Amino acid sequence: MNAALPLIFAxxxxxxxxxxxxxxxxxxLVLMSVELMLAAVTINLVTFGAIAPLxxxxxVGQIFALFVLAIGAAEVGIGLAIVLxxxxxxxxINIDDADLMKY
Amino acid sequence: MLGVGVIGGASALLVVVSRxxxxxxxxxxxxxxxxxxxxxxxxxxxxxxxxxxxxxxxVVVLILFGLMLTRAPIGPMPQESEVGxxxxxxxxxxxxxxxxYLTYSAFGTTRIDLQIVRTSALAEHLYIVWAFxxxxxxxxxxxALIGAIVIARRExxxxxxxxxxxxxxxxxxxDATSSPHRRASAGVPEEVRP
Numbered sequence: 001m002n003a004a005l006p007l008i009f010a011x012x013x014x015x016x017x018x019x020x021x022x023x024x025x026x027x028x029l030v031l032m033s034v035e036l037m038l039a040a041v042t043i044n045l046v047t048f049g050a051i052a053p054l055x056x057x058x059x060v061g062q063i064f065a066l067f068v069l070a071i072g073a074a075e076v077g078i079g080l081a082i083v084l085x086x087x088x089x090x091x092x093i094n095i096d097d098a099d100l101m102k103y
Numbered sequence: 104m105l106g107v108g109v110i111g112g113a114s115a116l117l118v119v120v121s122r123x124x125x126x127x128x129x130x131x132x133x134x135x136x137x138x139x140x141x142x143x144x145x146x147x148x149x150x151x152x153x154x155x156x157x158x159x160x161x162v163v164v165l166i167l168f169g170l171m172l173t174r175a176p177i178g179p180m181p182q183e184s185e186v187g188x189x190x191x192x193x194x195x196x197x198x199x200x201x202x203x204y205l206t207y208s209a210f211g212t213t214r215i216d217l218q219i220v221r222t223s224a225l226a227e228h229l230y231i232v233w234a235f236x237x238x239x240x241x242x243x244x245x246x247a248l249i250g251a252i253v254i255a256r257r258e259x260x261x262x263x264x265x266x267x268x269x270x271x272x273x274x275x276x277x278d279a280t281s282s283p284h285r286r287a288s289a290g291v292p293e294e295v296r297p
Contacts (some may be wrong), residue, residue, distance in 0.1 A: 003213035007109040015199035020119035022191035074247035081255040
C-alpha cells in the first residue's frame with residue numbers, strides 16, 4: 001500500500017477539523033471537530049510507525065497513538081464538563097456568548 | 104484504503120456542515136469507524152478495536168449525553184454567520200492543499216511493508232519499555248475524570264447570570280434568585296392579578 005493514502009486521509013480529517021473549529025458556534029460541535037483533529041494525528045502516528053523498516057520496528061507509533069486515544073477521552077470529559085458549566089451559567093452553549101474575559 | 108478514506112472524508116465533511124447536531128454526532132461515528140478501518144489496514148489490530156471501544160463506545164455517547172443535558176437546539180440550528188464560514192474555508196482549504204502537496208511529494212512513492220502487530224507484542228513494549236509513561240497516563244486520566252466531576256458539580260449559589268453586564272457592575276450579589284432581574288420577573292404575576 002502506498003504510504004501517501006493514509007497520510008492524505010489524515011490531512012483531510014485534520015483540515016475538516018480546523019474548518020469545524022473555526023466556523024461552528026456550537027461548543028459541542030467544536031469539541032467534535034477537535035476529536036476529528038485528534039483522529040488525524042493518530043492515523044499519522046500509526047502510518048509513520050508502519051513506514052519504518054520491518055527489523056527496526058518498535059511499535060512506537062502505535063503506543064503513542066494509544067496515548068493520544070486516552071488523552072482524547074480525557075479531553076472530551078473535561079470539555080463536556082466545561083460546556084455543562086457554561087450552559088448552566090449562561091443558558092447557552094454558543095461560544096460567542098462566552099465573552100466575559102474579552103475586554 | 105481508498106474506499107475507507109472516501110467514506111471517512113465524506114462523513115467528516117458532513118460532521119462539520121450538518122445543521123442538525125445529533126446528525127453530526129452520528130456522522131462522527133462513521134468517521135471514527137473509518138479511522139478504525141484505516142488502523143486495521145495498517146496492521147494495528149489492537150488500536151483499531153481500542154478506537155471502536157473508546158471513541159464509538161464512550162466518547163460519542165458522552166457527546167450525545169452532553170447534547171441532551173445542555174438541551175441544545177436538537178433541530179436545525181439557528182442561522183450561523185455566512186461570512187465566518189467563508190473566512191474559515193480559506194485557512195483550512197489552504198492548509199489541506201499545502202499538506203496534500205507536501206505529503207504526496209515526500210511519500211508519494213513510499214511503500215508500506217504491512218506487518219500485523221500482535222497484541223502481545225504491543226503489550227510487551229507497552230508494559231516494559233513504556234511502563235512509566237503508561238502509569239503517568241493512568242494518573243492523568245484519574246486526575247482528568249476527578250476534575251471533570253469537580254467542574255460539572257453544581258455549587259451553592261450558582262445559576263444563570265443575569266443578562267447584560269449586571270455581573271460586572273454588581274459584584275455583591277451571591278444568589279441568582281436575589282438578582283433584580285429574577286425578582287422583577289417573579290413579581291409580575293402578582294401585579295397582574297386583579
